[in-house]
Amino acid sequence: MKNIDIIGNTPLIKLTSTGHVYAKLECYNPYGMKDRVAKYMLLKARNAGLLNNDSTIIETSSGTFAQALAFVGGNMGYKVHLVVDPRIDKMTLRKLKALGATIDIVEKMDEEGWQGARLKRVKELLAKDKKMYWTHQYDNMENKEAYTSLADELLEENISIDYLVASVGSGGSLSGTAKRIKEIYPECKIIAVDAIGSVIFGQEHNPKRLQSGLGNGLHPANVDHDIIDEVHWLSDSEAYSATLDLVNKEQIFAGNSSGSVYWVSRWIANHNKGKNVFCIFPDRGDRYVDTVYNPEFWELNKLNKINFEGLRPTEINHSNEKITNWSFKEQKRGTAS
Numbered sequence: 001m002k003n004i005d006i007i008g009n010t011p012l013i014k015l016t017s018t019g020h021v022y023a024k025l026e027c028y029n030p031y032g033m034k035d036r037v038a039k040y041m042l043l044k045a046r047n048a049g050l051l052n053n054d055s056t057i058i059e060t061s062s063g064t065f066a067q068a069l070a071f072v073g074g075n076m077g078y079k080v081h082l083v084v085d086p087r088i089d090k091m092t093l094r095k096l097k098a099l100g101a102t103i104d105i106v107e108k109m110d111e112e113g114w115q116g117a118r119l120k121r122v123k124e125l126l127a128k129d130k131k132m133y134w135t136h137q138y139d140n141m142e143n144k145e146a147y148t149s150l151a152d153e154l155l156e157e158n159i160s161i162d163y164l165v166a167s168v169g170s171g172g173s174l175s176g177t178a179k180r181i182k183e184i185y186p187e188c189k190i191i192a193v194d195a196i197g198s199v200i201f202g203q204e205h206n207p208k209r210l211q212s213g214l215g216n217g218l219h220p221a222n223v224d225h226d227i228i229d230e231v232h233w234l235s236d237s238e239a240y241s242a243t244l245d246l247v248n249k250e251q252i253f254a255g256n257s258s259g260s261v262y263w264v265s266r267w268i269a270n271h272n273k274g275k276n277v278f279c280i281f282p283d284r285g286d287r288y289v290d291t292v293y294n295p296e297f298w299e300l301n302k303l304n305k306i307n308f309e310g311l312r313p314t315e316i317n318h319s320n321e322k323i324t325n326w327s328f329k330e331q332k333r334g335t336a337s
Helices: 035-047 064-075 091-099 113-128 148-154 173-183 236-250 256-270 296-300
Strands: 012-014 021-025 057-058 079-084 102-103 132-134 165-167 191-193 230-234 279-282 327-330
Touching: 021 148, 021 256, 035 064, 035 148, 057 064, 057 113, 057 148, 064 091, 079 113, 091 165, 113 132, 148 173, 165 173, 165 256, 173 191, 173 279, 191 256, 230 236, 230 256, 236 256, 256 279
Parallel strands: 021 279, 057 079, 057 132, 079 102, 165 191, 165 279, 191 230
Antiparallel strands: 012 021, 230 327
């Protein structure tokens, strides 16, 4: 057995602090949820002859997909070149360097923010080195395909799935999992969780938002708007507070994506008694020790601890409405507005 053979088959647990909420602990993969994607993409690329012995894998990522590529790519014998920006946390940076990846840090944003600057750098490097292979995480449809295995693991539990709740960054995990789930449970409601300041579903871009791991400054092609029934947006204070609630109430040390998903799932379960809510926790808390779990960071960034008990999100009519606190909107199929 190789290291990459242990990817997948992560635990599914029933949360103790609320109703029928089942959490898929994708954070229990060796480096997080994106391990599935990296393994699936790179094996397919190698089998298709797109990766050769002297190839270098390149991507723009400073989170779980970066770690997944460094892990899986290194295990398969490839060099990995990662384009990041100055916001990368110290722990992830040290992990990536320890895994042998080349780290390329862009110095400033362009008109599309940090993500735009990173993509520009990737394209510059590809033009210079034809041996580089770009995984295209945001518009590679294999990103979604990789999560069929996750969905199948949920279906094997033989518990009806009334709601599926997941965060959205590249769009692959929610869209890919939901597509397979809907084949078996067509009435299942799909709930997307995003960050205020992310443009995915029509909000104004805020490149200075503190949340990482979800949200985007671009519009990823992997987001299947046709399959999403409802979107929730949380502020930085709310996402961070929800993450602390998750570890306090469930003893799950996770990142802010998991925290946001946790609280939205709780709210949905509490307002739909007897329904089974399945959710995906993608990230561990280790890369957030200097932010979410650091009181000094809270004080420096003027974050406030939110008491969610009894709190209700604001329903909005248009995705481009200016919001500052937890809000949600029912989606019109096929549109981000």
